[in-house]
Amino acid sequence: MLRPRLAFALCVLGASANAAPGEFTLTQFAPGVFVHLGRPLDLDAPDHDDIANVGFIVGARCTAVIDTGGSVRIGRALLAAVRRQTRRPICYVIDTHVHVDHVLGNAAFAPLRPSFVGHAALPAALARSRRYFLQHYAGDLDAPATAEQIIAPDRLVQSSLDLDLGGRVLHLRAWPVAHTDSDLTVLDEKTGTLWTGDLLFVQRLPAVDGDVAGWLAVIDELAHSEVRRAVPGHGPLVTDLSAAFIPERRYLRALLDGAQSAIDLGQSLPEAIDRVAAAEKPQWLLWDTTHPRNVTRVYQQLEWK
């Protein structure tokens, strides 16, 4: 049993980004696969627009950007980083899901007229979120903040889609409701690197906005795939995907089982927030803000199951 643990300890490359303010770090994780690691901050922290992992993959013909960050500012910094690596055009901007920290940078790429690519459910998910984003994250868009800056995909993935960047094919897969209802993964066939979006959180506590049981099913499938190298939605880069899923699966299982048990025992929601999965706390970043939200959400979903 020692080996998997050791493997996990070794599979995490680099610590979370400790860049000086204003510096946009970039890591080449595999040939032509570039990642900017987000910071482990809350959604209302001053640098909350820079918490997600974003990046791009360069092919012989063109480049695909994967997630664009939580502001137009981060999107522009990512665009500048692309330009420092390649002169090839950006043909695709791929959004892994609806969350604000992954999509608000889309507007930075709009003038280049790429094809925006996302899960078939993403346009509706964005439509539901636009008003909320404008109310709470207006400062992360160009002033004056407008709904038009929150860009929806023009190319939709129903179940799977291949994108050819020239000598390099990306396999996109749309998943059933898990972290959100619009989760999309991107596999770079050439290097065997999987971009998981927020289906995988490393070190940062997973945030539930979809269906925990559905998420656990997706984890089971991905953890048993051939893929080993992965870019998680949050946290350090991964070289043993199966091992990297272990803490997330353990937390989500404890959350789901704990919330169901609390309901069955007639425990109140505040009691459930205190007790459910409490043993997991030392393992995760941002527990105090994220865990109560997760319990509240799952408890309310299960109440009416």
Add this chain to the structure above:
Amino acid sequence: MGVLLPMAPLLASTSLLALTVPAAALAEVQAQSQSPAEDAWAAMRTYFYGEREIGIADAAAFSLEAPASTPDPAATSLTLRFGAQDIGQVRQLRVIIDNNPSPVASTFEFAQGARIAEIELRVRVDRWTSVRAIAETTDGQLQMRSVWVNAAGGCSAAPTAASGGALGEIRFRNTPDGRSLQVAIRHPNNSGFQIDPLSGNPIPPHYVSHIHFSASGRALLDVDTGISLSENPTLRIASDSALPEPVSVEVTDSKDAHFNASWRGPASGGETIGDAAVSAR
């Protein structure tokens, strides 16, 4: 209540005030409450309690718990507890969320001798606010507890993924000892401040307005509710001993629809007797 200030003037009719407030007057009070917290409370204090003295209760006698920063602005749990000496000695309890567009979240009228030790309710909290609970004892004293809650957007939050279902379905959940019973009502409880996120159109208010509880055939609790309750309004009551069964609830909403259900005790495992009867005029 256990630890109290000197006797306040007794106004026997005060507990009826909430039920007899003219709508226009209430609207005026609530419009004033859009201004900052202290102003909102000052107007409501005068409106509901006049010049009567309101003491600050000892937490052992009467407590109000809420998260300092709510995990869900649209469904924030407030828990109220009464000390052992005060159980059965409460006549009325009013919960006020100062900075909500409709600040009076609920007014509970206790039946004489109702041995309620604890009440939990789930509320919408629209922005940073003081939340307060004012209890009136059977001897006419007023006691208050308050907490600050940081929140944003609870009243305008879009319907959740858990919305929908059979309108008026009522679910009971109890602790194994039968002392605590949660009543959850399948209802959108639309606040009137929500926008349909897809169409952009406002969602009209449609909310649970009253809940009557009885236990073993006798009145237990009457609750005036409103748009500050969460979607799928959920109340939990607990006593210092097993609740006398069956506990029946009769729910009325703002469209004058009625929903009823009964719970017949811990042995039933939370089972509901009789389907939720639905009628609307």
